[in-house]
Amino acid sequence: MTDYSEFTSNLPAPAASPARLVAAQHPGNLAAIIGRIEEAVEEETASIRNNPAFDIKASNARKSRYLYELNRAIKGVDQPDLLAEHREGLTRLRQKLARNEAAILAHLNAVKEVANLLKNAIQHAEADGTYSAGQFGWAQP
Numbered sequence: 167m168t169d170y171s172e173f174t175s176n177l178p179a180p181a182a183s184p185a186r187l188v189a190a191q192h193p194g195n196l197a198a199i200i201g202r203i204e205e206a207v208e209e210e211t212a213s214i215r216n217n218p219a220f221d222i223k224a225s226n227a228r229k230s231r232y233l234y235e236l237n238r239a240i241k242g243v244d245q246p247d248l249l250a251e252h253r254e255g256l257t258r259l260r261q262k263l264a265r266n267e268a269a270i271l272a273h274l275n276a277v278k279e280v281a282n283l284l285k286n287a288i289q290h291a292e293a294d295g296t297y298s299a300g301q302f303g304w305a306q307p
Contacts, residue, residue: 195239200252
């Protein structure tokens with residue numbers, strides 16, 4: 167196989183990458199990506215609320231992968247009309263993400279509350295008075 171790089175090294179870079187051309191040629195891809203993200207976010211929101219054994223780490227990885235796909239698809243779309251066509255889907259996704267954020271924050275607050283209860287229980291168990299300063303008369307009332 168012949169290497170033509172020495173002949174093509176001075177040529178300008180292509181105007182659009184293949185990924186941009188694919189996204190521009192297939193505008194339905196953007197709608198499909200938005201739909202997949204919506205589905206993943208809805209599933210995560212419902213699972214956080216109802217399933218204590220839900221794997222949030224795997225769900226987060228899936229959402230990150232979809233966000234990457236969305237960013238690539240949007241970068242490939244230079245036409246404002248095409249983005250306007252998907253504005254409704256993007257607005258719907260934003261609303262679902264807001265509900266998802268509220269569920270995640272509630273979950274984190276619950277975890278924090280349980281951690282505080284455990285911390286207080288441990289401190290109470292360790293402070294049984296055996297080695298407290300008050301037992302030795304050092305503490306001033």
